[in-house]
Amino acid sequence: MSILNKILTAFRGGAREVGESIVDANGTRIFEQEIHDSKTHLQKAKHDLTDVMAKQMQSTREVNRLKASVSEHEDYATQALDKGDESLALEIAEKIATLDADLAQQESALTTYSGHVERLKELVRKTERQIKDYERQLSMVKTTESVQKATAAITDNFAGSNSRLVGAKESLERIKKKQQDFDDRLKAAEQLQDETVDKSLEDKMQAAGIGETKDTAASILERLKKK
Amino acid sequence: MNTQDIAIRFSELNSYQGFSFDCQLIPGDTDVLQVVVSDYEEIPVYISITETQILCISYLLSEDEIVQEKRGEMMELMLEINIPMPLSSFSKIGDKYVIFGALMAKSNFEDVVHEVITLAENSVEAISALTDYLK
Numbered sequence: 001m002s003i004l005n006k007i008l009t010a011f012r013g014g015a016r017e018v019g020e021s022i023v024d025a026n027g028t029r030i031f032e033q034e035i036h037d038s039k040t041h042l043q044k045a046k047h048d049l050t051d052v053m054a055k056q057m058q059s060t061r062e063v064n065r066l067k068a069s070v071s072e073h074e075d076y077a078t079q080a081l082d083k084g085d086e087s088l089a090l091e092i093a094e095k096i097a098t099l100d101a102d103l104a105q106q107e108s109a110l111t112t113y114s115g116h117v118e119r120l121k122e123l124v125r126k127t128e129r130q131i132k133d134y135e136r137q138l139s140m141v142k143t144t145e146s147v148q149k150a151t152a153a154i155t156d157n158f159a160g161s162n163s164r165l166v167g168a169k170e171s172l173e174r175i176k177k178k179q180q181d182f183d184d185r186l187k188a189a190e191q192l193q194d195e196t197v198d199k200s201l202e203d204k205m206q207a208a209g210i211g212e213t214k215d216t217a218a219s220i221l222e223r224l225k226k227k
Numbered sequence: 228m229n230t231q232d233i234a235i236r237f238s239e240l241n242s243y244q245g246f247s248f249d250c251q252l253i254p255g256d257t258d259v260l261q262v263v264v265s266d267y268e269e270i271p272v273y274i275s276i277t278e279t280q281i282l283c284i285s286y287l288l289s290e291d292e293i294v295q296e297k298r299g300e301m302m303e304l305m306l307e308i309n310i311p312m313p314l315s316s317f318s319k320i321g322d323k324y325v326i327f328g329a330l331m332a333k334s335n336f337e338d339v340v341h342e343v344i345t346l347a348e349n350s351v352e353a354i355s356a357l358t359d360y361l362k
Contacts, residue, residue: 139278139280147320150255150275150282150284151321151323154273154286168292168354168358171269172269175266178266
C-alpha cells in the first residue's frame with residue numbers, strides 16, 4: 001500500500017482527532033532505521049565497487065601485458081626459426097604456451113570482475129533510488145504529523161486566548177471594509193491635494209491680475225469716480 | 228532557518244512592499260509562527276517548518292460555514308481556481324478548509340515574506356470567490 005493510502009486510511013479510521021498521530025512514533029522510527037540500514041548497505045556496496053573496479057583495471061593491464069608478451073615471443077620464435085635454431089624456437093614456443101595459459105586465466109578473471117562491476121553498479125543505483133523513495137515517504141508522514149500538531153497548537157492557542165476564529169464571510173467583510181476605508185481616505189487626500197493646487201493657482205492668477213479679480217477698495221473708488 | 232529565526236527576521240522587518248507584520252510564536256509539539264499582515268489581520272498566516280519544507284497555511288473556513296447542498300459545487304470551483312491562484316493551493320485539515328504554500332526548507336527569508344503576503348492576498352481572493360457557497 002502506498003504511503004499516501006496509509007495516511008488516508010489513518011484519517012478515515014478515526015485518526016481525524018486533531019493531534020492524533022498518523023503513524024505511531026514506533027513506525028516512524030522503524031522507517032528511519034530502514035533508511036539508515038539502506039545507507040549503510042549503500043556505503044558498503046560503493047566500497048565493494050571501488051575494490052572490484054581496481055581489480056578490473058589491474059586485470060585489464062595484465063591482459064594487455066600478456067598479449068604484448070605473446071606477440072613479442074611469437075616474433076622471437078619466428079626469428080629463431082629463420083636462423084634455423086629449431087631447439088631455441090621450441091623453447092620459446094613453450095614459453096608462449098605458458099603465457100597463453102596465463103592470458104586465458106587473466107581474461108576469464110577480467111570477465112568475472114566486469115560482471116561484478118556491472119552488478120554492483122546496478123545495486124548502488126537501486127539502493128540510491130530506494131533511499132530516495134523511503135525519504136520521500138517519511139517526509140510525507142512527518143509533514144502530515146507536523147501539520148496536525150501545528151493545527152492542534154493553533155486551536156489550543158485560540159481556546160486559551162478566548163478569541164474565536166472569525167467566520168470567513170465576516171473576515172472578508174472586515175478586510176474589505178478596511179480596504180474601502182483606506183481607499184476613501186486616499187480619495188479624500190487626493191481631493192484635498194487637488195483643491196490645494198487649484199487654490200494656489202488661483203492665488204497666483206489673482207496676484208498677476210488674471211481671471212476673476214476681486215474688487216479692491218481702490219478699484220471701487222475708481223469706478224465711482226468715473227460715474 | 229527555524230521558526231525562531233523567521234520570527235526574529237520578521238520583527239526586524241519594518242515594512243516590505245508597504246506591508247507591515249506582526250508575529251507571535253505559538254508553543255506546542257511543533258513550533259508554529261503566526262504572522263499577521265497589515266490590512267489582513269483577520270486571516271493570519273501560520274508558518275511551520277519540517278525537514279524538507281517551510282509550510283505557510285491560512286485557515287479560510289470551517290465545514291459548518293458551507294451551505295451543504297452546494298458543497299460539491301464549491302469543491303469543484305476550488306479545484307478549478309487552484310492553478311490560476313498564484314503560489315497557493317487549497318487543502319483541508321480536519322474540518323477546516325485552508326490555503327497553503329510550501330517552500331523548500333532552504334528558502335531564504337525574502338521568499339518567506341513574499342509567500343506570506345501572497346497567501347494573505349490570495350486568502351481574501353479565495354473567500355470572495357467562495358462566498359456564494361457560504362451560509
